[in-house]
Amino acid sequence: MIDTDKYEGHTPGQWSVTSIRDGSIPWNTADEELCADAPLLLAEVKRLYGEPRVTINEWDYKPDGNADAEPLPCVSVYHGGCEYVGRLRLYKNEDGKVIE
Numbered sequence: 001m002i003d004t005d006k007y008e009g010h011t012p013g014q015w016s017v018t019s020i021r022d023g024s025i026p027w028n029t030a031d032e033e034l035c036a037d038a039p040l041l042l043a044e045v046k047r048l049y050g051e052p053r054v055t056i057n058e059w060d061y062k063p064d065g066n067a068d069a070e071p072l073p074c075v076s077v078y079h080g081g082c083e084y085v086g087r088l089r090l091y092k093n094e095d096g097k098v099i100e
Helices: 017-021 029-036 038-050
Strands: 053-059 072-079 082-087
Touching: 029 038
Parallel strands: none
Antiparallel strands: 053 072, 072 082
């Protein structure tokens, strides 16, 4: 886990090596920490993109073709450049009772 607190107060917006060298933007410790950790942050982004991602969203599928029905929840898993989608069904209610 990366401690992002040390980046608090970094110079926001678009800046470049040129703007740092010519002094056109202020430079602070948080900026130095951010630059020093750039390889670590890039490695973390690549790692996260390589791992499966899961989202739960509404699917436009209507049960039994009923146009008035609420959209069903579904789960999408993104892995290896592919998207896998599956419908969700209620397994336990809010009281913890298993629904069959």
